[in-house]
Structures are given as C-alpha cells and as structure tokens.
Amino acid sequence: MGEIRLVEVGEALLSVTTVEELVADPRAGAIVSFGGNVRDHDHGRSVARLTYEGHPSAQAVLAEVAKEIDARFDVVALAVAHRVGPIAIGEAALVAAVSTAHRGEAFAACQALVDLVKERLPVWKHQVFTDGTDEWVNCA
Amino acid sequence: MGEIRLVEVGEALLSVTTVEELVADPRAGAIVSFGGNVRDHDHGRSVARLTYEGHPSAQAVLAEVAKEIDARFDVVALAVAHRVGPIAIGEAALVAAVSTAHRGEAFAACQALVDLVKERLPVWKHQVFTDGTDEWVNCA
Amino acid sequence: MGAEDVEVHLFAAARAAVGESVVHVPAGTLAEVLAALEDGYPAFVAVRPRCSFLVDEVAVHDPGMAVAAGSRLDVLPPFAGG
Amino acid sequence: MGAEDVEVHLFAAARAAVGESVVHVPAGTLAEVLAALEDGYPAFVAVRPRCSFLVDEVAVHDPGMAVAAGSRLDVLPPFAGG
Numbered sequence: 090m091g092e093i094r095l096v097e098v099g100e101a102l103l104s105v106t107t108v109e110e111l112v113a114d115p116r117a118g119a120i121v122s123f124g125g126n127v128r129d130h131d132h133g134r135s136v137a138r139l140t141y142e143g144h145p146s147a148q149a150v151l152a153e154v155a156k157e158i159d160a161r162f163d164v165v166a167l168a169v170a171h172r173v174g175p176i177a178i179g180e181a182a183l184v185a186a187v188s189t190a191h192r193g194e195a196f197a198a199c200q201a202l203v204d205l206v207k208e209r210l211p212v213w214k215h216q217v218f219t220d221g222t223d224e225w226v227n228c229a
Numbered sequence: 230m231g232e233i234r235l236v237e238v239g240e241a242l243l244s245v246t247t248v249e250e251l252v253a254d255p256r257a258g259a260i261v262s263f264g265g266n267v268r269d270h271d272h273g274r275s276v277a278r279l280t281y282e283g284h285p286s287a288q289a290v291l292a293e294v295a296k297e298i299d300a301r302f303d304v305v306a307l308a309v310a311h312r313v314g315p316i317a318i319g320e321a322a323l324v325a326a327v328s329t330a331h332r333g334e335a336f337a338a339c340q341a342l343v344d345l346v347k348e349r350l351p352v353w354k355h356q357v358f359t360d361g362t363d364e365w366v367n368c369a
Numbered sequence: 370m371g372a373e374d375v376e377v378h379l380f381a382a383a384r385a386a387v388g389e390s391v392v393h394v395p396a397g398t399l400a401e402v403l404a405a406l407e408d409g410y411p412a413f414v415a416v417r418p419r420c421s422f423l424v425d426e427v428a429v430h431d432p433g434m435a436v437a438a439g440s441r442l443d444v445l446p447p448f449a450g451g
Numbered sequence: 452m453g454a455e456d457v458e459v460h461l462f463a464a465a466r467a468a469v470g471e472s473v474v475h476v477p478a479g480t481l482a483e484v485l486a487a488l489e490d491g492y493p494a495f496v497a498v499r500p501r502c503s504f505l506v507d508e509v510a511v512h513d514p515g516m517a518v519a520a521g522s523r524l525d526v527l528p529p530f531a532g533g
Binding site: 284347353366367 | 498525
C-alpha cells in the first residue's frame with residue numbers, strides 16, 4: 090500500500106507544485122502530475138467566469154477514489170485536490186500527483202486517478218459566458 | 230502545430246515546476262508533467278552517487294524527439310529537459326510537461342515524449358554503489 | 370414541513386430548475402416523490418431524467434422504492450468535475 | 452595519428468573498457484576497425500556487441516561499410532537516460 094498524502098475538496102487556490110512535492114519520496118523514481126485548468130473558451134464560446142459546486146459527500150468520495158487507485162496500482166504516494174467555489178480563468182480546478190518506482194505505473198495511476206475523479210466526484214461546473222448566458226456543464 | 234518552449238540538455242538543476250509553468254496557456258485545459266528522479270536504490274543495491282554523460286548530439290536528438298511528439302499529438306505546448314553531470318539522490322534527471330486542450334491527449338503525449346527520450350537520447354548513467362562497486366546502466 | 374414529508378435537497382442544475390435548495394414533498398415511492406416535484410416545479414421535468422438520487426446518503430435506482438417520511442432525498446445532476 | 456587513421460570516440464562503458472576517450476586505428480571496413488579495437492583493447496570485446504556506431508554523425512549498421520581515413524567513428528553503448 091502506498092501513502093495517500095492529500096485528499097482535499099475546498100475553496101483554496103490549488104498548485105500542482107504542492108501535490109508534486111507531497112508525493113516526492115526517496116523510493117520513487119517517477120512522479121506524474123496533472124493540472125486541470127479553467128479555460129477561457131468552451132466549445133467555441135468565451136467564458137467570463139466559472140464556479141464549481143460540491144455535494145457535501147465530495148470529500149468522502151474523493152477519499153474513496155484515492156483508496157481505490159492506491160489499491161489498483163503500485164503507488165509510492167499520491168495526492169489529489171479539487172477546488173470548489175469561484176475559480177478564475179487559468180487557475181486549476183483539479184490537481185493530482187502520483188509517485189511510483191517506475192514511470193509506466195506513474196502515468197497509468199495518475200490517468201486512472203483523474204478519470205475516476207471525473208466519473209465519481211459529485212461536483213458541478215457552472216459557466217457564465219461573455220454574452221451573458223450561462224450553463225451547468227453536462228446538463229444543458 | 231504546438232509550441233516547443235524548452236529543449237535542454239545541460240548540467241543545471243531541473244525543476245518540474247519550471248517546465249509546467251512554461252507550457253501553461255489559456256488554450257490548454259490540461260497539463261501533464263513528468264519528473265524522473267534519482268533514487269537511492271537500484272535493483273536492491275544502495276546508490277552512493279550518480280552521473281549522466283551525454284553524447285555531443287544529445288541536444289539535437291532531444292529537439293528531434295520534441296518535434297516528433299508535437300507532430301504526433303495535438304499539443305498546445307511542450308517542454309523537456311535532461312540533466313547531465315553529477316546528480317544528487319532525489320534530484321530530477323528528466324523533466325517534461327505537455328499542455329493540451331483535453332486531458333487524454335496530455336497523458337498520451339507526455340508518456341510518449343518520455344518513452345521516446347528514453348529510447349533515443351544518447352545519454353548514459355553511471356552509478357557508484359555504497360559498497361564501492363560501479364556500473365554503466367544497461368551495459369552491465 | 371409535516372412529519373410525513375420528505376426533505377428534498379437540490380443541487381446545481383436541479384436547484385436552478387426548482388429555484389430552491391431544499392423543498393418538502395409528501396412521502397411515497399421514489400417515482401411518486403419525483404412526480405410531485407415535477408408537478409410543483411415544471412422546469413424540473415427537463416432535468417429529472419439526467420439526475421441520480423440518494424436517500425439518506427445511499428444511491429437509489431428503483432423508482433418503486435419507498436422514500437419514507439422524515440428521510441432526505443438528494444437530487445444530483447450529472448457530475449462535471451475536473 | 453596518420454592521415455590514414457580513423458578517429459574513434461568512445462563513450463560511457465566503451466570508454467571505460469578502452470581506458471581512453473579517443474583512440475586512432477587504421478581505416479578499413481567497420482568490421483576491421485572494430486576488430487582492431489578489440490585487438491588493442493581486450494576489455495572492449497565484451498562491450499562491442501551492445502554498441503551502436505556513428506560514422507561522421509551518421510548511424511552505420513553494415514559491418515562491411517568502409518570507414519574512410521580521416522573520418523570519425525563514435526562508439527555508443529546502450530542509452531540509459533531518464
């Protein structure tokens with residue numbers, strides 16, 4: 090079993106560097122990290138601002154997701170955080186990092202972690218476009 | 230075509246944060262980065278110190294590798310650096326980052342970039358173990 | 370709220386459709402509770418088919434399942450994290 | 452070095468086996484040049500089968516290819532980057 094060093098759903102600014110530093114370990118030869126950043130365009134429309142809303146269970150679900158990845162892959166350490174509340178263009182909504190002994194496992198585990206967060210984490214993204222319209226993503 | 234923002238083979242300390250920041254872009258929704266760090270053990274033996282030697286063509290080969298990845302994937306930006314000379318335990322030998330519009334492409338491109346560097350880059354790793362023996366990796 | 374009511378918590382697009390974060394509807398099967406919401410809040414009709422449901426924090430898929438008085442129903446539109 | 456020599460540049464494990472970074476051997480086919488190195492530096496025998504070769508910066512695989520006088524031969528053990 091690896092070490093789950095951060096699982097966080099909150100409003101604070103996220104940094105990929107922080108999760109990378111958290112998973113660094115003398116046993117780890119490879120660190121793969123992911124930053125999912127808020128873009129200024131979505132499907133060709135210009136985004137003015139964006140907010141993520143989280144269900145009260147989001148923190149617990151993220152902890153389950155982290156445990157599942159740790160069980161499926163040969164992880165030295167992992168760290169993952171999802172932001173909620175208003176997020177500025179260019180800032181990160183999701184950051185994740187995985188360290189492993191060998192690089193193939195780090196890529197596979199980090200990608201599976203991000204995919205599982207997208208699938209399971211009960212959070213919702215609300216976009217307001219520069220033309221004044223808005224949408225809840227995946228529910229239009 | 231994406232932008233190749235750093236290709237470097239040199240003796241300076243490498244930071245994953247640096248390559249991540251280089252590939253950040255308002256068009257990019259996903260950044261995947263890799264850090265290959267020097268471990269204190271290799272195949273169960275304790276490593277005292279380590280040096281990478283590079284062939285004079287290494288910088289040019291790394292530039293070719295970067296171009297090939299940019300051609301194969303839908304990259305917004307990429308950055309890659311390999312260190313040569315003595316490297317302390319825990320420090321990075323290879324850092325790479327790729328930004329893309331969507332996350333699947335970022336994982337695929339970053340992993341392919343690292344794999345191609347490992348395959349093509351003419352550099353060699355010399356390990357001295359704590360028992361005083363040494364080896365050229367892949368040539369024992 | 371009567372003791373015989375279900376407390377319905379609405380999130381994201383479901384909340385936007387209903388216009389409230391929490392509403393109360395009479396207990397019944399899941400199908401009955403959702404039908405009551407559609408009657409009371411016509412904009413919910415478009416959102417309902419894409420939602421999933423928790424009763425007292427447990428996922429519920431069977432429309433015939435009873436949602437008891439005093440329980441909590443969470444209405445979750447499709448997730449969009451990352 | 453005579454004008455009829457090849458300048459051989461050795462790297463990593465190949466340099467360690469030969470004990471020099473650069474040596475000179477008579478021109479000939481690639482096979483002949485490598486055989487001359489093996490004769491002169493017996494420790495090179497173990498490393499040679501794993502090496503690849505550049506003649507004037509171009510990869511060469513054919514042992515029968517001529518390595519002309521005045522050219523440069525690079526001897527590259529298996530890469531180990533990353």
